[in-house]
Structures are given as C-alpha cells and as structure tokens.
Amino acid sequence: MSVVVTTKGKVTIPKPIRDLLGIVPGSRVDFRRAADGTIVLTRVDKRPDATRFARLRGHAGAGLTTDAIMALMRGATLS
Structure with a gap:
C-alpha cells in the first residue's frame, strides 16, 4: 500500500493497517528504523x-x- 505525503509531512495510515494494529484516534505510534533500513510502525500505547x-x-x-x-x-x- 502506498500513500501520499502532504505538504506538512502528514500521511493517512491505510485502514487495513490501522485495523491490524488497533490504531484508533488518539493512539500513539512509533517509527523505528530496522537493521535492514526499513521503517517499522508500531503502536506504543497498545491496550491488552x-x-x-x-x-x-x-x-x-x-x-x-x-x-x-x-x-x-x-x-x-x-x-
């Protein structure tokens, strides 16, 4: 899935990804660089x-x- 970056650097996380990670309005996410150079998005406030x-x-x-x-x-x- 690809998304477009706005002039302010914002992107919309596709719904299938939000659903998979349980991301809802107000969720906190983290971007990390993996050893292979890819960027990994994780939810940091994940509820049980x-x-x-x-x-x-x-x-x-x-x-x-x-x-x-x-x-x-x-x-x-x-x-």
Whole structure:
C-alpha cells in the first residue's frame, strides 16, 4: 500500500493497517528504523488484547450456531 505525503509531512495510515494494529484516534505510534533500513510502525500505547467476551460484544458473527457461540465463549477455537 502506498500513500501520499502532504505538504506538512502528514500521511493517512491505510485502514487495513490501522485495523491490524488497533490504531484508533488518539493512539500513539512509533517509527523505528530496522537493521535492514526499513521503517517499522508500531503502536506504543497498545491496550491488552480484548477478552474472549469483549470480542463477542455487539455481534455473534455471521452464521454462527448457538453451539459455536458457546464454544467461543468457553475459549475454544473454531477451525
């Protein structure tokens, strides 16, 4: 993914990257230079991963059965 730098040096982080890193308005990020010269973007204020219950809050997902929902709530993984 490529983005355009504004005259003020600003860029918009693409949504798939924001979603992957959990970046929301107000998040703090860090740019670091890796040994190979690439730049790495990391979120520095990362909150702990959501509990299995918090991940289900608001929706049960598309097409999940009651048994699948109960398995998720008990910590089982679906394959």
